[in-house]
Amino acid sequence: xxxxxxxxxxxxxxxxxxxxxxxxxxxxxxxxxxxxxxxxxxxxxxxxxxxxxxxxxxxxxxxxxxxxxxxxxxxxxxxxxxxxxxxxxxxxxxxxxxxxxxxxxxxxxxxxxxxxxxxxxxxxxxxxxxxxxxxxxxxxxxxxxxxxxxxxxxxxxxxxxxxxxxxxxxxxxxxxxxxxxxxxxxxxxxxxxxxxxxxxxxxxxxxxxxxxxxxxxxxxxxxxxxxxxxxxxxxxxxxxxxxxxxxxxxxxxxxxxxxxxxxxxxxxxxxxxxxxxxxxxxxxxxxxxxxxxxxxxxxxxxxxxxxxxxxxxxxxxxxxxxxxxxxxxxxxxxxxxxxxxxxxxxxxxxxxxxxxxxxxxxxxx
Numbered sequence: 001x002x003x004x005x006x007x008x009x010x011x012x013x014x015x016x017x018x019x020x021x022x023x024x025x026x027x028x029x030x031x032x033x034x035x036x037x038x039x040x041x042x043x044x045x046x047x048x049x050x051x052x053x054x055x056x057x058x059x060x061x062x063x064x065x066x067x068x069x070x071x072x073x074x075x076x077x078x079x080x081x082x083x084x085x086x087x088x089x090x091x092x093x094x095x096x097x098x099x100x101x102x103x104x105x106x107x108x109x110x111x112x113x114x115x116x117x118x119x120x121x122x123x124x125x126x127x128x129x130x131x132x133x134x135x136x137x138x139x140x141x142x143x144x145x146x147x148x149x150x151x152x153x154x155x156x157x158x159x160x161x162x163x164x165x166x167x168x169x170x171x172x173x174x175x176x177x178x179x180x181x182x183x184x185x186x187x188x189x190x191x192x193x194x195x196x197x198x199x200x201x202x203x204x205x206x207x208x209x210x211x212x213x214x215x216x217x218x219x220x221x222x223x224x225x226x227x228x229x230x231x232x233x234x235x236x237x238x239x240x241x242x243x244x245x246x247x248x249x250x251x252x253x254x255x256x257x258x259x260x261x262x263x264x265x266x267x268x269x270x271x272x273x274x275x276x277x278x279x280x281x282x283x284x285x286x287x288x289x290x291x292x293x294x295x296x297x298x299x300x301x302x303x304x305x306x307x308x309x310x311x312x313x314x315x316x317x318x319x320x321x322x323x324x325x326x327x328x329x330x331x332x333x334x335x336x337x338x339x340x341x342x343x344x345x346x347x348x349x350x351x352x353x354x355x356x357x358x359x360x361x362x363x364x365x
Contacts (some may be wrong), residue, residue: 233294
């Protein structure tokens, strides 16, 4: 697990970290306690079990659940103390699947008919991620499992077939539908208004609306991991606005902000959806392109040309804008720091030798 103090994390990272810990450890721990307690009481003769032969499988699933939770607690955090994106996604769906298994185990051994009323509980525990697709996956899995159990062991789980049977079943369906619909709505609105807002302020620069420097670590690590295993390739583009200080000195900082916003928008429009653009600092922008060197150079040239062809209009002034770009493709054995240093070196070489250019190779001049 990461060693970083949560007090130093962004609000979003701190929230996700805590929910991750609760879901992958505390819930499996409670399930293990409940399973062992039920088994102990059954063996002592204090708790009836409908299908005792299923009890060992039920206990084994809770132990597996607990071990998987420990695995994610051990491997889920990066060096910066933030949950790794791929581990977060894997943990979400692993926990959801195991909760469905847990539900089925309890459904077939629990001696009481009204356990259906707890369907929402098995979904609610995952709603704190505010991931609508995850909650929908869990809700459908639990409901399908419940309906199948009604078919297989309906004599034990359904009410008596008397004059109140239809009314009783209607009550069940309406109750289940309302409860699960409420959880899905809360998840959808929570994801939209809480997580998106936290993410916006935690991971995005308020001026350019690009992802900030703090947010880029996990994206770079994931790209490097895939490239180092031969599954993908990527390039880094380090960009800098030429003569930006002159813009601020001549036209003022508000004009400089306009130029930054223009460049950020143009760069964002010039990359694909699976590429990432970060404000590195000041007037520098870092781009992670998930492609090879040749296509990265082509994209960099296109972005440079798009920026150079239009001036930024500020009041009565037309401010010409150009950028210089350093390109660093991933090569076997290169670290993220190596690539950052290479892109930076090429950028500053280009700044010293003419500006308004894309530098993919360092040449003597």
